[in-house]
Amino acid sequence: MSESDSPRKSRDTLRSARWYLANDMRAFAHRQRTQQMGFRRKDFMGRPVVAVVNTWSELSPCHIHLRDRAEAVKRGVWAAGGMPVELPALSLGEVIVKPTTMMYRNMLAMETEELLRSHPVDGAVLLGGCDKTTPALIMGALSMDLPAIYVPAGAMSNARWRGQKVGAGTHTRKFWDEMRAGKITPEDWVELESRMTRTIGTCNTMGTASTMTALAEVIGLTLPGASSIPASDSGHPRMCQDAGERIVGMIFEDLRPSRIVTRAAISNAIVALMAMGGSTNAVIHLVAIARRAGLDLDLDAFDREGRRTPVLANIFPAGDNLMEDFYFAGGLPALLSRLVDRLDLACPTVNGRTLGENIAGARVWEEDVIRPLGRPVSAGAPIAILRGNISPDGAVIKASAADPRLARHRGRAVVFRDHADMTARIDDPALPVDADSILVLQNAGPVGGPGMPEWGALPIPKKLLAQGVRDMVRISDARMSGTHYGTCVLHVAPESHVGGPLAFVRDGDFIELDVERRRLHLDVDGDEIARRRAAWKPPAPRYARGYASLVERHIGQANLGADFDFLTAGAPIPEPDIY
Numbered sequence: 142m143s144e145s146d147s148p149r150k151s152r153d154t155l156r157s158a159r160w161y162l163a164n165d166m167r168a169f170a171h172r173q174r175t176q177q178m179g180f181r182r183k184d185f186m187g188r189p190v191v192a193v194v195n196t197w198s199e200l201s202p203c204h205i206h207l208r209d210r211a212e213a214v215k216r217g218v219w220a221a222g223g224m225p226v227e228l229p230a231l232s233l234g235e236v237i238v239k240p241t242t243m244m245y246r247n248m249l250a251m252e253t254e255e256l257l258r259s260h261p262v263d264g265a266v267l268l269g270g271c272d273k274t275t276p277a278l279i280m281g282a283l284s285m286d287l288p289a290i291y292v293p294a295g296a297m298s299n300a301r302w303r304g305q306k307v308g309a310g311t312h313t314r315k316f317w318d319e320m321r322a323g324k325i326t327p328e329d330w331v332e333l334e335s336r337m338t339r340t341i342g343t344c345n346t347m348g349t350a351s352t353m354t355a356l357a358e359v360i361g362l363t364l365p366g367a368s369s370i371p372a373s374d375s376g377h378p379r380m381c382q383d384a385g386e387r388i389v390g391m392i393f394e395d396l397r398p399s400r401i402v403t404r405a406a407i408s409n410a411i412v413a414l415m416a417m418g419g420s421t422n423a424v425i426h427l428v429a430i431a432r433r434a435g436l437d438l439d440l441d442a443f444d445r446e447g448r449r450t451p452v453l454a455n456i457f458p459a460g461d462n463l464m465e466d467f468y469f470a471g472g473l474p475a476l477l478s479r480l481v482d483r484l485d486l487a488c489p490t491v492n493g494r495t496l497g498e499n500i501a502g503a504r505v506w507e508e509d510v511i512r513p514l515g516r517p518v519s520a521g522a523p524i525a526i527l528r529g530n531i532s533p534d535g536a537v538i539k540a541s542a543a544d545p546r547l548a549r550h551r552g553r554a555v556v557f558r559d560h561a562d563m564t565a566r567i568d569d570p571a572l573p574v575d576a577d578s579i580l581v582l583q584n585a586g587p588v589g590g591p592g593m594p595e596w597g598a599l600p601i602p603k604k605l606l607a608q609g610v611r612d613m614v615r616i617s618d619a620r621m622s623g624t625h626y627g628t629c630v631l632h633v634a635p636e637s638h639v640g641g642p643l644a645f646v647r648d649g650d651f652i653e654l655d656v657e658r659r660r661l662h663l664d665v666d667g668d669e670i671a672r673r674r675a676a677w678k679p680p681a682p683r684y685a686r687g688y689a690s691l692v693e694r695h696i697g698q699a700n701l702g703a704d705f706d707f708l709t710a711g712a713p714i715p716e717p718d719i720y
């Protein structure tokens with residue numbers, strides 16, 4: 142970015158000057174109340190005020206170190222001549238928050254936007270990492286569009302159990318199935334509780350957290366290399382301090398997210414998503430981020446990239462290493478160095494340099510962890526978009542984490558009308574299911590869930606586990622944890638709860654899946670489907686009040702990013718009056 146592209150701010154034109162530099166009674170009160178907290182008048186008069194938006198909480202295990210990291214950020218801000226103020230934000234600890242953190246992604250996005258709008262701040266450092274926090278913070282920052290830099294929490298360190306690498310999420314599901322099949326004991330299961338997630342940080346597999354923090358870096362919203370630094374590495378607080386130092390420069394340069402999150406940057410993120418074997422959740426989040434930036438992003442963009450860019454990162458669940466291995470192999474800059482022909486290297490990033498400048502000189506140190514294009518982890522599409530009479534607006538499958546034998550499959554549907562129905566019947570010995578059946582879950586989408594929980598990797602029925610079955614075709618309008626695996630068709634749109642065709646699938650119907658042809662087909666006569674549609678009645682609204690009611694009325698479909706309609710459209714919101 143050249144100097145001439147950079148509209149510079151002066152101390153008098155800082156946003157916070159509207160609160161602090163005026164000569165009236167209100168400005169007196171702002172200065173008075175800030176000094177009441179122990180700050181000196183010179184600390185905020187004409188200095189850039191930096192919001193350190195912190196998603197720390199004591200029920201967010203992936204973020205438990207973010208209080209300390211906020212202090213590191215503040216050291217950087219002070220050193221660069223700014224004034225940091227920590228603003229707590231909703232903490233979305235995946236696994237612990239129910240019914241699903243996805244239901245609250247838009248709430249955190251809205252909170253981030255309004256925190257920045259309503260306070261006397263000139264820019265922000267955003268601290269997050271656990272799954273939904275990354276897209277939420279970015280979406281909110283984009284909508285407010287103050288200079289912002291994203292600081293990823295970092296992944297937890299490697300773990301081993303009885304000689305084998307074990308990854309958060311991925312091995313929880315594997316060992317759960319092994320215990321239900323009688324291959325490990327209940328005592329083993331208890332022992333695993335304390336062995337698999339042994340340090341601070343986000344999941345150490347290529348789940349949604351690792352995917353989204355990496356994509357934030359590819360888009361240009363983190364310092365170079367930031368997303369690959371393990372949470373417990375001493376480089377992590379140093380990176381935080383650097384981010385605090387850098388945001389002050391970004392404020393004077395007026396380097397806003399809208400100048401960074403461009404169509405080219407989003408396209409770069411899609412390339413990286415494929416090469417990382419990243420989470421299917423990233424499809425929804427990238428669409429939502431793009432739409433906040435005013436860009437339409439069609440699911441076909443993912444499918445096109447999936448056809449040409451294979452998985453290179455040999456990380457669970459698509460591969461067999463962990464995020465710490467990825468870091469030692471060179472991390473994200475090294476991976477991107479293998480993709481330079483597919484990336485727009487001229488994209489600007491938060492450090493004022495281009496993506497190309499940031500990854501120049503990056504090298505891969507372990508060829509088996511970050512594979513060359515000629516020797517990918519899997520040859521098929523990392524993520525594919527399926528269409529057909531079940532999913533006219535698209536469905537998503539992570540082909541790289543599915544059993545290739547099932548990529549082309551025809552089977553009879555076993556239908557569960559919702560998650561409670563599935564939980565009640567999945568292990569019933571009388572369930573009419575065999576290894577060729579296709580498990581269908583309805584009413585688990587953005588409205589139906591509500592919030593589209595990660596129910597898409599339906600458990601294999603116990604009686605089939607005992608027969609050695611470890612994968613089956615599963616179809617739902619839900620999502621799947623990025624750490625999970627299996628032949629799971631996800632995000633079916635439109636969802637069944639609003640009358641999408643998934644609602645009309647019945648027990649015993651034949652369904653055809655053909656990943657190569659990107660086809661998902663309900664093999665039922667069109668007239669019969671029309672009869673079922675005519676007989677279908679929309680479910681009554683379930684929530685009369687509260688946030689769930691807001692979700693039910695305003696959340697969009699998965700192919701549109703599952704954002705709220707009132708956050709993606711309409712005129713810009715004016716700056717608040719200061720009075």
Ligand code: FES
Nearest residue numbers: 203235271344350
């Ligand atoms: Fe937080 Fe997986 S539970 S990243």
